[in-house]
Amino acid sequence: MPEVLAPAGDDAAMWLFFYGTLLDGDVQAAVLGRALAQHDLTPAVLRHFRRVYIAGRCYPMVVPHRGGLVEGAVA
DSSP states (O other), X not given: OOOOOOOOSTTOOOOOEEOGGGGSHHHHHHHHSXXXXXXXXXXXXXXXXXXXXXXXXXXXXXXXXXXXXXXXXXX
């Protein structure tokens, strides 16, 4: 699986990790005000976390979990 590490130093910008429905262009447009171009997304994994559903929420969250893995993309 691909893994992306954020750049260090002065060139480092904020990287956003998208997973689940946030990978969908329509959901991105609703959240960000526009969908991201496919070339703006790089496949990535978030190690030592897992997706869980929280009572009263309609979307999953990520929480620390030893050995966990969440697939997604960074922008």
